[in-house]
């Protein structure tokens with residue numbers, strides 16, 4: 788079973804484990820440097836790898 792990658796909705800790039808990202812209240816990951824149009828408050832921030840490992844609703848296979 789192949790897992791889909793997560794892409795930034797703003798710049799359309801797939802996240803790299805080292806990318807600095809924010810997680811908003813809608814559980815959407817966004818690049819820290821990309822303009823956010825969703826207006827959702829942020830609940831966490833860190834590298835993509837940190838966020839994926841911290842929250843169980845993300846699949847760890849996203850990091851491969």
Ligand SMILES: [Zn+2]
Pocket residue numbers: 795796797798799800817818821
């Ligand atoms: Zn982006």
